[in-house]
Amino acid sequence: MKMDNKEAFNHKLLDRVQESMEEEDMECEKMDDDVFSQQLLGDIYQSLENEVSNCQKMDKGALVQQLLDRIQSLEDEGLVDSYFQICYSLKEDNGPYFFLELIPSFLSDARTVMRDMAEALESPVVDFDVLIEHCIKLKGSSACLGACKITNVCSDFSKAVDKKSKDECLRILRNINREYRDLQSKLESIMQLEKEIVSADSSES
Template sequence: MEVGQLQRSFVEYMASLFREGFLDAQFSQLQQLQDDSNPDFVVEVVSLFFEDSERLLNDLTMALDQPNVDFKQVDAHVHQLKGSSSSVGAQRVKNCCVPFRNCCEEQNTETCLRCLQQIKQEYLLVKNKLQTLFELAFFLATVGAADCSCWRSNSHGAITQCLTGLASPSEGKCLLNSVCREEFSFSDFLVDHIINFIHQIGLCLL
């Protein structure tokens, strides 16, 4: 099987997160901070973002459900959410916070509720996208008994997961490193499992 097929599918999925505005350059910067001494850095930071966001969204829901809405408190929650989303590069969530804060200044409960629904939707979308990204990278690494878990940037700015061991044991080269362009011969078992997972998450082998 041509390694380019798997490589293009994985890289295209990550590139789509930037192209569709789910992520911005801040996420790439987080990945550059990850190294061998802290291989789970990105996952840990994103997990904290998930926790903070869900807490803040719950606080916002309760605050806007009060008979007399404290718009200063609502604005403070939105400000925190904007900072949290900005820190991980969750661009679409961050962008939703701007009109939300404007609605707080206008003290308009109805428009604030609409903004809350929009921001909840964007949060759930980016959460699903990031979880899929991490699950795919982990799946490929686990199936291939990979030793390398570093994130690398190729010349096009796309972030690729460097995975060793996905070729035959004698090859032992990275599957998704941008410098690896060779065609490998994969076992049928490995190919079937990778393709099934890719199809499950909606990727297309180009």
């Protein structure tokens, strides 16, 4: 009888040991599954990050190409010359915001000079020396940017100043204003693209 009890006890002990081992195996499998799931999620996340990064690079490349196409279009129209694209390339040495700061500065300065020219021509006695100073300033800034059409009209204005013809100066100043407005709208369009490019650069860094 005692032997039967001992055997029964041993059987129960073996059963408990087996159950414990099975529980440990299940726990290990669960841990392995958790580790696998974490690794899988990590791989998926990294893959998504790579895809987003590639899309951003493609988007930026497309934006840059679109901007360069617009610059070429301005050249084809005769509004700017090769200096304009050179100015754009200077951002590589002067920082990503260089071009975004250059264009508004030019537009603002040009607008101020044209206003000064108009005020000088409104005077009962026109000071042509002051007019030629304004003209030289506008012509110089336009030439530096590559805004060749405005530069050329400034040359016409300079000739009118040499002839001391107020009427001719007024007529040519209207031409300068027209060319300025035409260029301004197209530069603002280019600026919008450049802002998107700079934003894409910032998100990559």
